[in-house]
Amino acid sequence: MLTYSFENIGHTPLYEHLYKCIKNDIMNGTLPAGTKLPSKRSFASNLGVSAITVENAYAQLLSEGYIYSRPKKGYYVSTFSRSLLPPRAMPETAVALPEARPVFFADFSSNQTRPDNFPFSVWAKLMRETMQERNNELMTKPPCGGIFELREAIASHLKQFRDMQVQPEQIFVGAGTEYLYGLLVQLLGFDKVYAIENPGYEKIAQIYESYQVRRRFIDMDDCGIRMDRLEESGADVVHISPSHHFPTGIITPVSRRYELLGWAAKSDSRYIIEDDYDSEFRLTGKPIPALQSIDLMEKVIYINTFSKSLTSTMRISYMVLPPGLAQRFLEQMSFYSCTVSNFEQYALMRFIREGYLEKHINRMRNYYHRQRDALLDAIKKSPLSSRVTITEEDSGLHFLMKIDTALSDTELMEKAREKGLRLTALSRYYHRTDSDVEHIFIINYSYLKTEHIPEAIRRLYQCLTD
Amino acid sequence: MLTYSFENIGHTPLYEHLYKCIKNDIMNGTLPAGTKLPSKRSFASNLGVSAITVENAYAQLLSEGYIYSRPKKGYYVSTFSRSLLPPRAMPETAVALPEARPVFFADFSSNQTRPDNFPFSVWAKLMRETMQERNNELMTKPPCGGIFELREAIASHLKQFRDMQVQPEQIFVGAGTEYLYGLLVQLLGFDKVYAIENPGYEKIAQIYESYQVRRRFIDMDDCGIRMDRLEESGADVVHISPSHHFPTGIITPVSRRYELLGWAAKSDSRYIIEDDYDSEFRLTGKPIPALQSIDLMEKVIYINTFSKSLTSTMRISYMVLPPGLAQRFLEQMSFYSCTVSNFEQYALMRFIREGYLEKHINRMRNYYHRQRDALLDAIKKSPLSSRVTITEEDSGLHFLMKIDTALSDTELMEKAREKGLRLTALSRYYHRTDSDVEHIFIINYSYLKTEHIPEAIRRLYQCLTD
Numbered sequence: 001m002l003t004y005s006f007e008n009i010g011h012t013p014l015y016e017h018l019y020k021c022i023k024n025d026i027m028n029g030t031l032p033a034g035t036k037l038p039s040k041r042s043f044a045s046n047l048g049v050s051a052i053t054v055e056n057a058y059a060q061l062l063s064e065g066y067i068y069s070r071p072k073k074g075y076y077v078s079t080f081s082r083s084l085l086p087p088r089a090m091p092e093t094a095v096a097l098p099e100a101r102p103v104f105f106a107d108f109s110s111n112q113t114r115p116d117n118f119p120f121s122v123w124a125k126l127m128r129e130t131m132q133e134r135n136n137e138l139m140t141k142p143p144c145g146g147i148f149e150l151r152e153a154i155a156s157h158l159k160q161f162r163d164m165q166v167q168p169e170q171i172f173v174g175a176g177t178e179y180l181y182g183l184l185v186q187l188l189g190f191d192k193v194y195a196i197e198n199p200g201y202e203k204i205a206q207i208y209e210s211y212q213v214r215r216r217f218i219d220m221d222d223c224g225i226r227m228d229r230l231e232e233s234g235a236d237v238v239h240i241s242p243s244h245h246f247p248t249g250i251i252t253p254v255s256r257r258y259e260l261l262g263w264a265a266k267s268d269s270r271y272i273i274e275d276d277y278d279s280e281f282r283l284t285g286k287p288i289p290a291l292q293s294i295d296l297m298e299k300v301i302y303i304n305t306f307s308k309s310l311t312s313t314m315r316i317s318y319m320v321l322p323p324g325l326a327q328r329f330l331e332q333m334s335f336y337s338c339t340v341s342n343f344e345q346y347a348l349m350r351f352i353r354e355g356y357l358e359k360h361i362n363r364m365r366n367y368y369h370r371q372r373d374a375l376l377d378a379i380k381k382s383p384l385s386s387r388v389t390i391t392e393e394d395s396g397l398h399f400l401m402k403i404d405t406a407l408s409d410t411e412l413m414e415k416a417r418e419k420g421l422r423l424t425a426l427s428r429y430y431h432r433t434d435s436d437v438e439h440i441f442i443i444n445y446s447y448l449k450t451e452h453i454p455e456a457i458r459r460l461y462q463c464l465t466d
Numbered sequence: 467m468l469t470y471s472f473e474n475i476g477h478t479p480l481y482e483h484l485y486k487c488i489k490n491d492i493m494n495g496t497l498p499a500g501t502k503l504p505s506k507r508s509f510a511s512n513l514g515v516s517a518i519t520v521e522n523a524y525a526q527l528l529s530e531g532y533i534y535s536r537p538k539k540g541y542y543v544s545t546f547s548r549s550l551l552p553p554r555a556m557p558e559t560a561v562a563l564p565e566a567r568p569v570f571f572a573d574f575s576s577n578q579t580r581p582d583n584f585p586f587s588v589w590a591k592l593m594r595e596t597m598q599e600r601n602n603e604l605m606t607k608p609p610c611g612g613i614f615e616l617r618e619a620i621a622s623h624l625k626q627f628r629d630m631q632v633q634p635e636q637i638f639v640g641a642g643t644e645y646l647y648g649l650l651v652q653l654l655g656f657d658k659v660y661a662i663e664n665p666g667y668e669k670i671a672q673i674y675e676s677y678q679v680r681r682r683f684i685d686m687d688d689c690g691i692r693m694d695r696l697e698e699s700g701a702d703v704v705h706i707s708p709s710h711h712f713p714t715g716i717i718t719p720v721s722r723r724y725e726l727l728g729w730a731a732k733s734d735s736r737y738i739i740e741d742d743y744d745s746e747f748r749l750t751g752k753p754i755p756a757l758q759s760i761d762l763m764e765k766v767i768y769i770n771t772f773s774k775s776l777t778s779t780m781r782i783s784y785m786v787l788p789p790g791l792a793q794r795f796l797e798q799m800s801f802y803s804c805t806v807s808n809f810e811q812y813a814l815m816r817f818i819r820e821g822y823l824e825k826h827i828n829r830m831r832n833y834y835h836r837q838r839d840a841l842l843d844a845i846k847k848s849p850l851s852s853r854v855t856i857t858e859e860d861s862g863l864h865f866l867m868k869i870d871t872a873l874s875d876t877e878l879m880e881k882a883r884e885k886g887l888r889l890t891a892l893s894r895y896y897h898r899t900d901s902d903v904e905h906i907f908i909i910n911y912s913y914l915k916t917e918h919i920p921e922a923i924r925r926l927y928q929c930l931t932d
Contacts, residue, residue, distance in 0.1 A: 064754050065719030078721060115601040124597045131590045135581040139777055175641040175781070175805035182648060186676045190656075206801045210652045253531030255544060288530050311605055313808040315641070335672045339641035342779040344807055 015056035105420030106456035146173030195235035199429035224252035249392030281396030298322030481522035571886030572922035612639030661701035690718035715858030747862030764788030
């Protein structure tokens with residue numbers, strides 16, 4: 001009969017040691033395929049261990065397929081055993097990662113939140129209190145649209161900031177607008193045609209492409225997306241940012257908004273996705289009423305995010321579905337779990353409800369105002385001022401700067417890069433590049449260090465004169 | 467010329483007051499369409515305000531479409547203005563919400579974490595320290611696969627617990643496995659055929675349906691998915707849980723695993739999605755090597771989650787892609803932002819790295835062990851014991867109980883419900899119900915209150931005898 005030593009096995013459980021010994025003998029051929037193993041009882045008494053030890057070792061071998069059992073006969077070494085390969089070593093083909101993002105002296109492209117602008121102490125306090133007071137709720141699966149109290153808080157916030165009348169039941173919280181776009185394709189249909197703005201935020205086009213739905217790029221005029229082109233396109237769903245278009249800064253006036261609603265009303269399958277991503281930060285004037293708030297036909301899906309008002313690294317966005325679509329979502333897609341952590345949903349609920357969000361937005365609006373002024377001032381004092389024209393400067397987080405230069409956009413961006421400046425040309429946001437938009441750059445000031453601004457402008461001017 | 471009073475306007479900014487006055491006159495017809503507005507300068511001097519006040523009021527009216535400008539002529543009242551509708555009132559059609567989930571005396575279907583099992587104090591400490599020490603990183607956009615340090619910690623965890631050799635670059639973190647399944651459809655292709663287990667976790671079938679890809683339900687035998695049926699199905703991708711199938715508890719032996727790898731190797735488009743959702747909690751024996759760890763052909767996509775080992779309400783899962791697919795993901799889909807909050811990624815990284823996860827899993831395994839024993843003991847002491855047969859009791863979170871009864875599954879579930887028990891029949895997890903599986907129920911003990919167990923068993927017996 002088989003025999004194994006149980007000496008010097010340290011803390012290894014007896015059954016595991018026995019399992020390894022037998023497995024080893026199977027693998028090296030000492031126990032060839034078809035060999036009958038000893039009965040549990042006799043093997044145990046022979047080895048001086050309990051029957052349960054042998055049973056556990058056999059169970060493990062059985063479940064891994066090294067042995068098989070024949071009813072009332074016993075256990076046999078499996079024929080597959082010899083062919084077992086050793087576990088795979090670390091794969092040698094390394095995955096080529098994209099280059100780490102370099103640190104710029106001044107990044108005119110980033111819209112990240114600066115660490116000193118995030119309300120860490122308030123957030124830490126709310127998170128601590130949430131964990132103390134909400135143990136049960138934190139462990140309870142929320143509805144697919146998110147925690148109801150958070151959706152109530154968002155509904156109040158929308159009433160206060162956007163004069164929107166929505167029920168919490170219409171609100172669906174998700175881990176970023178990108179995720180919500182994907183849900184909308186599933187809800188509205190893979191067979192639909194999706195119209196997007198040209199130029200526009202490139203991620204939107206990438207997401208529709210990744211979902212393999214038909215896309216149409218629609219040109220813009222001074223009022224937003226062109227209605228004639230939209231009609232021609234055969235689109236069912238149009239995805240727009242009428243409050244503040246990225247990157248041009250165009251604000252769609254009410255007249256065009258009604259035309260869009262009129263377009264949507266012509267067919268049951270037509271919908272408008274209204275992306276209202278930074279309406280909180282317009283520097284002058286009140287924001288224009290949301291399309292959602294003048295929609296009587298249940299055609300507008302409103303999307304917004306806390307990426308700009310809090311931080312994009314927390315991943316909390318939401319959409320407001322018209323009642324009919326909200327109902328359809330519940331019927332067809334409520335199996336999806338909400339993708340935002342309960343912990344952050346409860347903390348955010350309190351952040352909104354206790355007035356911290358409003359204070360934070362006001363503070364950030366003032367900060368962006370000062371950043372913009374510092375930047376405009378630095379440009380004014382620099383010889384750069386005679387070479388540039390600035391537009392859309394009230395948009396809140398960025399403006400457009402047309403530069404009088406013979407350099408191509410690519411050349412200027414490359415020169416800027418060498419000087420530690422990150423700069424993106426407007427032309428980069430066009431589906432097909434339009435030569436009219438050469439020499440216009442997006443100047444985002446949300447992530448600039450205030451004290452770097454004068455030097456950044458000096459360097460930018462150098463790019464034109466070196 | 468138009469004139470308005472600026473008295474008694476309180477804290478309203480001058481421009482906003484002026485904007486409202488003009489808008490009001492447009493809306494009530496005092497200023498009909500086509501009316502030319504006064505020039506900014508003369509209007510300002512007439513009203514005794516600054517030109518900038520008039521400019522801001524006009525800008526607001528312009529952007530909302532109440533007026534339009536004609537180059538070198540001035541501003542005119544828009545023709546659209548009179549048709550402007552008041553903002554929509556709160557929608558009357560309420561969204562019919564699914565009924566609130568009732569609270570059960572004993573819920574044999576839930577796999578939520580009990581609040582007393584979550585390590586709140588450790589998590590609160592790690593979160594607090596993270597916010598104190600990591601301000602910069604918390605505000606920095608992570609790579610699309612997630613924070614690198616977290617992926618390193620997961621790679622070490624997989625090495626230690628599953629003897630898997632993976633590079634952090636192969637790991638992609640996301641907000642729940644449901645989200646990751648969606649990414650995989652985008653990565654592997656909407657044109658592919660996806661095979662899923664029958665019976666199986668119903669959400670998987672729902673997700674593939676929501677993505678409108680072709681699904682095939684593959685029957686199981688005692689070793690897992692049937693190879694003959696898989697071959698016949700024409701599937702490209704097979705989605706399985708070989709370590710512990712839900713709900714049957716079947717563990718796929720090594721022999722079948724090699725057959726699966728052999729199947730996958732036959733075509734470039736074939737892949738295996740290995741869902742390893744609760745391998746940490748097997749109560750006896752070591753878990754079987756993951757398919758991923760014996761895959762030499764880069765055919766296995768390994769998926770796991772912290773839903774079972776921590777809590778499902780935090781939404782943190784991950785997938786391990788073979789190097790080639792990881793590369794393809796980076797090339798095609800790296801525009802997607804990681805869906806998990808930086809805050810929770812950093813806290814989880816420390817939770818793993820500092821050994822808390824390992825301790826927590828051990829504690830939970832012991833807890834589940836005790837829960838199972840308490841439940842088996844209560845059944846043994848009850849007359850119920852003569853009416854039931856229990857199988858798959860080592861699986862860790864649930865077992866199967868066959869009940870000797872003339873009641874149909876629906877009748878018994880309804881009776882149980884009336885007594886405050888939530889019970890789900892195995893038959894509910896079959897795509898087409900198989901009459902052989904009547905009278906078998908899934909008994910999940912992870913969410914039961916220990917002190918409720920004897921009474922819950924008493925009530926269950928009552929259902930059979932009342």
